[in-house]
Amino acid sequence: MFHPLRVSAIERITDDAVAVTLSVPPELRETFRHTPGQHLNVRYRVDGEEIRRSYSICAPAAEKPDDPVLRVGIRMVDGGTFSTYALKELAVGDPVEAMAPTGRFVLDPRPGHYAAIVGGSGITPVLSMAATLLAREPLARFCLIRSDRTAASTMFLDEVADLKDRHPDRFQLVTALSREEQAAGLPSGRLDRERLTELLPALLSVPDVDGWFLCGPLGLVRGAESALRALGANRARIHQEIFHVADEGADPATASRVTSPSESRLTATLDGRSGSWPVENGESLLDTMLRSRSDAPYACKGGVCGTCRAFLVSGEVEMDRNFALEPEETGAGFVLACQSRPVTPEVELDFDR
Ligand code: FES
Numbered sequence: 001m002f003h004p005l006r007v008s009a010i011e012r013i014t015d016d017a018v019a020v021t022l023s024v025p026p027e028l029r030e031t032f033r034h035t036p037g038q039h040l041n042v043r044y045r046v047d048g049e050e051i052r053r054s055y056s057i058c059a060p061a062a063e064k065p066d067d068p069v070l071r072v073g074i075r076m077v078d079g080g081t082f083s084t085y086a087l088k089e090l091a092v093g094d095p096v097e098a099m100a101p102t103g104r105f106v107l108d109p110r111p112g113h114y115a116a117i118v119g120g121s122g123i124t125p126v127l128s129m130a131a132t133l134l135a136r137e138p139l140a141r142f143c144l145i146r147s148d149r150t151a152a153s154t155m156f157l158d159e160v161a162d163l164k165d166r167h168p169d170r171f172q173l174v175t176a177l178s179r180e181e182q183a184a185g186l187p188s189g190r191l192d193r194e195r196l197t198e199l200l201p202a203l204l205s206v207p208d209v210d211g212w213f214l215c216g217p218l219g220l221v222r223g224a225e226s227a228l229r230a231l232g233a234n235r236a237r238i239h240q241e242i243f244h245v246a247d248e249g250a251d252p253a254t255a256s257r258v259t260s261p262s263e264s265r266l267t268a269t270l271d272g273r274s275g276s277w278p279v280e281n282g283e284s285l286l287d288t289m290l291r292s293r294s295d296a297p298y299a300c301k302g303g304v305c306g307t308c309r310a311f312l313v314s315g316e317v318e319m320d321r322n323f324a325l326e327p328e329e330t331g332a333g334f335v336l337a338c339q340s341r342p343v344t345p346e347v348e349l350d351f352d353r
Contacts, residue, residue: 001271001295002043002097003028005070010092017075017121017155018087019058022096024068032068034101035108036061036129037213037241040072041299041307043097046085053082054299054307056125056241057101058156060132061109070098073124073155077244099297102307105215105241109136112210115143117196117224119216120155122146122243126213127156134167143172143204147191147220149179174203191220196227207232214240218323242323245304264342268310270296270351279342285310285317285349286337297351301338308337315347 008023022040024032039056055072062068074086107114107129114133116126123146130142148154154175163171178190191199200206212228214221221240228238266288267276279288286308289296299307306324312333317340325334337349 002099003031005096005098007090007092007094007096009071010086010090013073013155013157014075014153016087016153017073018090019071019073019156020055020086020090021059022070022072022098024070029068031100032070032098034061034068034070034128035106036132037106037125038101038103039125039305040070040101041099041297041305042082044082044085046081049081051082051085052299054305056103056121056128058124058127058159060128060135063136073121075121075155103241104306105213105239107133107211107213109133109140111137111139113141113143113204113208114211114213115145115204115209116213116215117145117147117191117220118214119147119191119220120149120153120243122214122216122220122241123155123160124215125241126215127159129213130163130171131159134163134170141170141172143174143209145174145176145191145196145199145203147176147178147216150177151180172203174199191223193223193227196224197230200227200231207234209233210237212238214238215243217244218242240326242304245302245321245323261342261345264345264347266342267346267348268293268296268351269349272352279347282341284320284338285340285342285347289337289349296337298338303336303339306336309334310337310349310351311335311353313348313350315345316343317341317347318343 005022009021011019013019034057039054041054044051055074058073059069059071074083076083076087109132118126133140133142164173176191214224221242264279266279266285268289277288277292286298297307299305303321304323312335317335319336319339321339322336
């Protein structure tokens with residue numbers, strides 16, 4: 001369900017990125033409290049067209065129920081309708097609709113040693129995690145390894161430097177710039193699997209880290225996961241969120257493998273209400289549902305954000321691509337509705353689980 005909010009501040013943080021703060025009316029404060037790492041699904045109309053996007057919350061989580069701060073980082077994406085609008089036209093006072101914070105890429109603050117490997121705007125949810133953890137848990141430590149193109153394009157430079165100043169003994173920071181020479185001893189160039197395999201053991205004991213958080217473009221996240229596994233990190237302690245998927249990340253072969261029945265029917269439950277609709281040839285189950293239920297949850301429609309996650313109650317589906325669900329989630333029966341096509345004549349989804 002979308003709620004009406006208003007823009008209360010817009011700060012330019014790099015040439016191509018802004019931080020946008022949304023004010024939350026008193027009656028929605030409990031609804032909009034977030035766990036560090038969660039994101040907001042926003043809806044906006046640009047030239048009459050409805051745009052939905054998901055943006056991670058960069059602000060620390062509120063300790064008290066009465067002061068949630070909804071601040072999100074938005075970087076301009078080539079051809080990105082909402083990001084272009086946010087950078088060029090969005091103004092303080094503008095209305096924006098948003099759903100309650102959601103997402104399972106989270107760090108619940110507790111004592112321990114945590115680490116993150118992020119690329120570009122992947123810093124956004126991790127900034128909230130590190131700031132909240134270090135403020136609330138005096139015994140916790142956090143190591144941030146970030147990769148950006150240049151210092152000028154690095155988001156939240158001041159906020160991260162501030163964390164380093166406030167927690168010099170508990171916050172470890174390594175920045176790698178891919179298009180800029182750095183001082184001797186600091187890594188430059190892309191942070192790929194080979195570079196990380198060399199770098200990580202010099203920074204910390206990989207198997208002893210309590211939680212790894214990987215966030216950013218697909219290539220960086222997959223390379224980091226592979227390096228961590230080779231260095232002995234427990235699979236269950238590695239959490240990931242992918243922000244950008246290049247074309248090569250798609251799996252078009254999957255779609256062509258699917259033999260859809262000539263007629264199929266979707267039954268779905270959302271917010272306690274159920275319905276049943278015929279699936280039209282070639283459409284995803286999300287699109288089937290959206291023809292009758294405009295409240296069906298989605299943001300990217302690209303298999304990346306996970307907003308359309310649903311439990312497959314019965315029947316079989318084939319997903320075109322999946323960059324959002326962990327193997328444990330697909331193993332437990334969850335699917336992405338925006339990527340799912342029916343394999344059996346009857347399919348039932350439950351969005352409420
Ligand atoms: S809407 Fe983003 S994964 Fe389906």
